[in-house]
Amino acid sequence: MMALRQAVFRPFTLAFIQLGQIGANKADNLKHAREMIFKATSAQGHHKKPDIVVLPECFNSPYGHVHFPVYAEDIGFTSGKPYDIASSASESVKMLSDAAKETSTWLIGGSIPERDGRDGKVYNTCTVYNPKGELVVTHRKVHLFDIDIPGKITFKESETLTGGTTTNYFDTEFARIGLGICYDIRFPELAMISARQGCHVLVYPGAFNLTTGPLHWEMLQRGRAVDNQVFVGMCSPARDMSAGYHAWGHSMVVDPMGKVIAEAGEGEDVIYADLDPQAMQDARDGIPVTKQRRFDVYRDIAEGA
Numbered sequence: 001m002m003a004l005r006q007a008v009f010r011p012f013t014l015a016f017i018q019l020g021q022i023g024a025n026k027a028d029n030l031k032h033a034r035e036m037i038f039k040a041t042s043a044q045g046h047h048k049k050p051d052i053v054v055l056p057e058c059f060n061s062p063y064g065h066v067h068f069p070v071y072a073e074d075i076g077f078t079s080g081k082p083y084d085i086a087s088s089a090s091e092s093v094k095m096l097s098d099a100a101k102e103t104s105t106w107l108i109g110g111s112i113p114e115r116d117g118r119d120g121k122v123y124n125t126c127t128v129y130n131p132k133g134e135l136v137v138t139h140r141k142v143h144l145f146d147i148d149i150p151g152k153i154t155f156k157e158s159e160t161l162t163g164g165t166t167t168n169y170f171d172t173e174f175a176r177i178g179l180g181i182c183y184d185i186r187f188p189e190l191a192m193i194s195a196r197q198g199c200h201v202l203v204y205p206g207a208f209n210l211t212t213g214p215l216h217w218e219m220l221q222r223g224r225a226v227d228n229q230v231f232v233g234m235c236s237p238a239r240d241m242s243a244g245y246h247a248w249g250h251s252m253v254v255d256p257m258g259k260v261i262a263e264a265g266e267g268e269d270v271i272y273a274d275l276d277p278q279a280m281q282d283a284r285d286g287i288p289v290t291k292q293r294r295f296d297v298y299r300d301i302a303e304g305a
């Protein structure tokens with residue numbers, strides 16, 4: 001495995017916003033998302049202020065391949081290069097940056113359709129902000145959601161989207177967090193690379209549906225968590241039966257033993273999870289698969305990643 005700087009892991013609180021009221025009007029979607037970020041970070045009575053807040057996949061537009069090019073924004077972020085929010089062409093990036101800064105909270109800004117001004121291609125992109133409002137990393141959905149289950153669901157993101165080509169994680173003062181978007185969770189390789197790169201938590205903004213959600217939503221998260229002995233979570237939009245796409249909801253956080261530690265229902269909600277590094281240590285000490293890997297039999301999947 002590549003030598004990576006050991007990342008800090010200390011107890012912290014994660015909040016998932018299972019956002020509702022996502023409609024055709026982008027300005028309304030952004031306004032509501034902003035309100036919910038403030039709500040999630042305000043004193044909750046039963047809970048302390050979260051260290052990081054997460055929005056769902058495609059939170060600023062209706063979900064569907066016909067909508068992506070219409071709602072797409074030019075973000076213009078290049079990894080490792082300074083990014084000037086004030087001159088960003090993306091109104092969603094500006095809103096998310098302001099909200100992270102005003103609430104002094106890390107923010108995983110779900111995903112938005114992005115049109116790369118350089119190649120004209122459209123991506124499904126997650127942007128992440130630190131508490132100063134700086135855009136620190138982006139993740140473009142790597143695996144496009146192209147499925148066809150006759151009589152149930154047909155979806156073809158590749159009609160309008162291009163897949164990303166990189167794995168992505170970021171460091172905070174409390175954990176190293178790996179990123180994926182929705183369908184990306186079906187690919188254990190991506191999760192394993194992030195875990196082998198030292199991520200403690202894998203976060204997937206996602207929007208499963210009423211066909212695959214009941215069978216696979218929880219199972220995939222618990223599977224990725226147990227395989228890698230890391231925390232895993234998916235943040236969904238709320239279910240809206242009047243929308244063109246019916247999201248499964250059930251935003252969820254799973255611990256490194258595969259136990260569900262927080263779960264939303266179907267409607268709009270904010271869920272909180274306290275992540276304890278000891279739970280990861282206990283899982284790894286008790287069932288030491290992370291030390292029993294046989295890289296003499298198979299290659300380390302993270303090599304060269």
Ligand SMILES: O=C(O)CCC(=O)C(=O)O
Nearest residue numbers: 145182183207208209212
């Ligand atoms: O994998 C699934 O069943 C759903 C994936 C999905 O909805 C997405 O990638 O947006």
